[in-house]
Amino acid sequence: MAGLYIHIPFCRHKCHYCNFHFSTSLKSIAGMLSSIKAEIALRSRELHGERIETIYFGGGTPSLIGVNEIEKILTTIRSNYILSKDVEISIEINPEDVTNERVACWKSMGINRASVGVQSFSDSDLLWMNRKHSGEQAIESIKVLKEQGFKKLSIDLIYGIPTSEKSTFRSNIKKAIDLEVGHISAYMLTVEPNTALDHLIQKNKCKEMDEELVLEQFVYLKRELEAEGFEQYELSSFAKADHRSRHNTSYWQFIPYLGFGPSAHSFTPGEPAIRRWNVSSNSAYIKGIESGLDYFEEEKLEARDIYNEYIMTSLRTWQGIDLSFVKARFDKSYVDYLVSSLNRAIEKEQIVFKNNHYHLHRNALMKADSVIADLFVV
Numbered sequence: 001m002a003g004l005y006i007h008i009p010f011c012r013h014k015c016h017y018c019n020f021h022f023s024t025s026l027k028s029i030a031g032m033l034s035s036i037k038a039e040i041a042l043r044s045r046e047l048h049g050e051r052i053e054t055i056y057f058g059g060g061t062p063s064l065i066g067v068n069e070i071e072k073i074l075t076t077i078r079s080n081y082i083l084s085k086d087v088e089i090s091i092e093i094n095p096e097d098v099t100n101e102r103v104a105c106w107k108s109m110g111i112n113r114a115s116v117g118v119q120s121f122s123d124s125d126l127l128w129m130n131r132k133h134s135g136e137q138a139i140e141s142i143k144v145l146k147e148q149g150f151k152k153l154s155i156d157l158i159y160g161i162p163t164s165e166k167s168t169f170r171s172n173i174k175k176a177i178d179l180e181v182g183h184i185s186a187y188m189l190t191v192e193p194n195t196a197l198d199h200l201i202q203k204n205k206c207k208e209m210d211e212e213l214v215l216e217q218f219v220y221l222k223r224e225l226e227a228e229g230f231e232q233y234e235l236s237s238f239a240k241a242d243h244r245s246r247h248n249t250s251y252w253q254f255i256p257y258l259g260f261g262p263s264a265h266s267f268t269p270g271e272p273a274i275r276r277w278n279v280s281s282n283s284a285y286i287k288g289i290e291s292g293l294d295y296f297e298e299e300k301l302e303a304r305d306i307y308n309e310y311i312m313t314s315l316r317t318w319q320g321i322d323l324s325f326v327k328a329r330f331d332k333s334y335v336d337y338l339v340s341s342l343n344r345a346i347e348k349e350q351i352v353f354k355n356n357h358y359h360l361h362r363n364a365l366m367k368a369d370s371v372i373a374d375l376f377v378v
């Protein structure tokens, strides 16, 4: 069982908050796609014949490249890997790229899950974030995907937008629910270094939203979605029954995956487990593939890395920390350290123990990263 991730590193514009790897210069698309197909073929033995359960086109903006190009990448994958019969094939889509023709092509080539970058249905929010679609276009794009038979649909939403009024935010949640999709990813707006948003804040041209208000939005969002039958199966991910992202879930279960394209990460379990990441530069990636030079770095994961990874994924997801798993998998020193750190966190109402597992306390949801980091072995 394994997954494949394909990073398409191009966008037409820069959203103010984004720090993913992408380029707005589209000149090297042809060279990039040839290199990605070459990498897919080159690495086909790394999974030792494991069946591929999930394929994910992310970015950047995969929906901006031609449907024929996506099909060629899938053909390369099919000729080099064994795919499961019910393989989940997802694509990230921006609403402005959705047309009946494109959606029909994606569907005919076997893509069966779409994740639409809605972010907000409010045109003023979208303008503030420098998105290039309107709220109406976002709604229309979901309708088209549904009419063309896409059953597994996800939308991305952002909360904590400082210019967004309470009524706008609540209307966003209502519109998201009314669309009747099975999956919603809700991300808190974070200020990443060197983004346009970071510069605006540095120059006092905008402020971050007050922490209390962000928490209020998150609590509202969680309550409304859960009332509609969504389960929060990861901090940012809500799904109705049978709509969890199988691809993302596999990341949290230490299932092997290969990432193709610049900045893509790969993970292969074993003794030792290996984490690998491709260079975050389009030109260096293409040059590396074409000339046979190194285009990636890798590290062997030690017990401490695996332990920290387990703590992070189990607390971010519905799974929670299972102490018996830690006892079976790690030395006693890790177990003792974890038990004493968990006890401290329980006293501070950051962690709760229920159903035999340790979970984040609801008071800690907004500072999850720092609570989790306190449990790491460094």
Ligand code: SF4
Pocket: 010, 011, 013, 014, 015, 018, 019, 020, 022, 059, 060, 061, 094, 117
């Ligand atoms: S949010 Fe998506 S569309 Fe916007 S710049 Fe980042 S990768 Fe591109």
